[in-house]
Amino acid sequence: MSVASDSWDWLTDSANWSGDAGIPHRTLEHLQYTGLTIAIAAVIAIPLGLYIGHTGRFRGLAVASTGALRALPTLGVLTLVSLNTGINLTATLVALVLLAIPPLLAGAYAGLESVDPATVDAARAVGMTHWQVLWRVEVPLAFPLLVGGFRSATLQVIATATIAPQVPGPGGLGVYLLGGLAVGDYPRVVGGAVIVIVLALVVDLLFAVVQRLTTRRRVSTPDRV
Amino acid sequence: MRWIGNNTDLILGYLASHVWLSIVPTVLGFLLALPIGWWANRVPAVRGVVLSVGNVLYTIPSLAFILILPGVIGTGFLDPLNIVIALTVYAVAVMARFASDGFASVSPAVLDSARASGFGAAGLALRVELPLAGPVLLAGLRVVSVSTVSLVSVGALAGVDNLGRLFTEGVFTGNTAEILTGIVLVVALALVLDLLLVIAGRALLPWSAGARRVRGGVA
Amino acid sequence: MIEYRSVGKTFSGGNAAVADFDLVIPSHTTTVFVGSSGCGKTTLLRMVNRMVEPTSGQVLIDDVDVASRNPVELRRSIGYVMQASGLLPHRSVLDNVGTVLRLQGVSRAETRRRSLELMETVGLDTALADRYPHQLSGGQQQRVGVARALVTDPNILLMDEPFGAVDPIVRDELQAELLRLQRELGKTIVFVTHDIDEAFLLGDQVVILAKGGQRAQVGTPADILAAPANDFVRSFVGLDKGGRELHVEERDGVQVVVDAQGRATGVLKG
Secondary structure (H helix, E strand, O other): OHHHHHHHHHHHOHHHHOOOOOHHHHHHHHHHHHHHHHHHHHHHHHHHHHHHHHHOOOHHHHHHHHHHHHHOOHHHHHHHHHHHHOOHHHHHHHHHHHHHHHHHHHHHHHHHHOOOHHHHHHHHHOOOOHHHHHHHHHHHHHHHHHHHHHHHHHHHHHHHHHHHHHOOOOOOOHHHHHHHHHHOOHHHHHHHHHHHHHHHHHHHHHHHHHHHHHHHHHHHHHHHO | OHHHHHOHHHHHHHHHHHHHHHHHHHHHHHHHHHHHHHHHHHOHHHHHHHHHHHHHHHHOOHHHHHHHHHHHHOOOOOOHHHHHHHHHHHHHHHHHHHHHHHHHOOOHHHHHHHHHHOOOHHHHHHHHHHHHHHHHHHHHHHHHHHHHHHHHHHHHHHOOOOOHHHHHHHHHHOOHHHHHHHHHHHHHHHHHHHHHHHHHHHHHOOOHHHHHHHHHHHO | OEEEEEEEEEOOOOOEEEEEEEEEEOOOOEEEEEOOOOOOHHHHHHHHOOOOOOOEEEEEEOOEEHHHOOHHHHHHOOEEEEOOOOOOOOOOHHHHHOHHHHHOOOOHHHHHHHHHHHHHHOOOOHHHOOOOHHHOOHHHHHHHHHHHHHOOOOOEEEEEOOOOOOOHHHHHHHHHHHHHHHHHHOOEEEEEEOOHHHHHHHOOEEEEEEHHHEEEEEEOHHHHHHOOOOHHHHHHOOOOOOOOOOEEEEEOOEEEEEOOOOOEEEEOOO
8 A cells, every 4th residue: 555655645745835836826727717717607507508408499409419418428529628728727727628618508497497386487477578587587497407507517627628738738637647657656646636526526525515505495485486 | 651551460469358347347247237226225324325436436546556556455567457446446346326226217106016916025125126226237337448448558557458559659660550549449449349238228228218308208 | 814913003194094994795795895985995995015014014815914915016916007098008909908917917818818808807898908998988987996996816905996987877787787797706895885875785795984094884785774782874965864764655556765855756565
């Protein structure tokens, strides 16, 4: 088990906790890629998902295309775009955005579909416009599932951003994993893996808290209506 | 296209190992998750544990998981077993939740009436609960199969031969055709496996499309 | 003959659903348990095929304590029809009818033959045999439920609010059908309902239950209407607000029967 103790030494070595190649900086890079990816993917997927969920149109198309997108290997997209644009940060973002769109889209339309049609009908019956039905009834009631979409998208991106350094340029925590593998420095590989795992668990926990809070609101809302 | 013609053996070899590395964890995960999900549906405390452990396991990033296993269980760093184990763990984590939901979806009235008709415990589990959980189990299996096919290619970074190799080698040698071949084959493999599952579902669960409609109507 | 001997049932929460209950159900007749929800009527019914175990006392079928019988075999020997039919959604109508025969190891061909025969007995078009339950109407599903319960030709038929979930017209049809079947088959039927009209229509013996499985009154419908045991029974059967009080008015030489609100309900003959 020398790998375990060597990894522990790597993790606790203060030299690994400072500078541009240090753990805090790499973690920050990792979170930057993740945040940027989710922002871009959300701008594309959320309006689409709300439109599909609200109108019920193009649902079959959305299900089929998200299914196909989920099958798309991120590593393949990353290497393909990198090879053909030469801009490796763009390649990383394209690959990760394609990864993040399916869960965000599904969260949005499944969220709206989960709203009781009788509630929507009642909202229209009291004279709400389409926009009012969407923003005052459907989106608040769909909120937990919407957050659920963000939760799985974010976790998948955090997990998959580790492969970014497979093309030259991008940093992030994947540098420890792939860089370590390339030179056979296994303590660095395992140490980096531990950091990624901890980061994912912490972010997941934050989402769980947000979801718990918003779910409670949803449960109490129908009583007030 | 010339590259494909010159490298068919290589590609077919990667494809075969990709198929193998995808199917084994999916099947193992399905079989392991069935009893876990059944038990979880019986005992609420078990369900809580299964769901939260499953969630934590699924949260662990795949590449990190594959790379940390040798340190935990003492396999070699480039051993394909790491991928099989990691992907099986993911499959169980996802599938146990679906299995538990699937068994929970069986109407208590149907179970009650089956018991009253004289089904024993084993007959009830195998001939009533299992087939009735079928549609949800199938949905879970489809999710697991697609994500497993896609995750296997990450294993190429840990030095295991599969279609993911076409990406790592292609970017190294600047070969777009090689990468494109890999993408097309991985997507095609995922879609073919999904199609096979759908066909199997149609054959095994001919009643299910309508049954779902009825359940929706009641709710 | 089914006999309850000082039967009690206390559920794990500590509330007594039934306490010290005695009753004899004669063979080849229909006995109806009727009462509001929570009166323990379903609990009493389900003790007969050991779907519920009494915490005290005994339930006997032909002088044999059911507790001494293997529950699975016992259930296969007793027909059971429940609300919303409880059909297996993944099996065809024919397979549903034949469920218990197959469980008993009867051959496929024989099961098929007897199942088709039973479908005809309960008035189901045999063209429906290969459909799945969800493709049938509510009334048809109930008929399948009855056919399934009768397919082994059991002596006892337990029916737990079997017609509670169908619309009134279909319900009238099914009730008439059950009366016809019972005239032909002469089973020992134990029937549970919360509808006093249904109880009076179907029951040879009616058991009115109050909270906690208390016997409020046991007798034929005529006995109960003629001499309600107490105010609870009077109110439950609808005698208190004049709901069942009819009187005769003479109109052009015909005797018209009129209810308490003055609405004509029929004419008196002979």
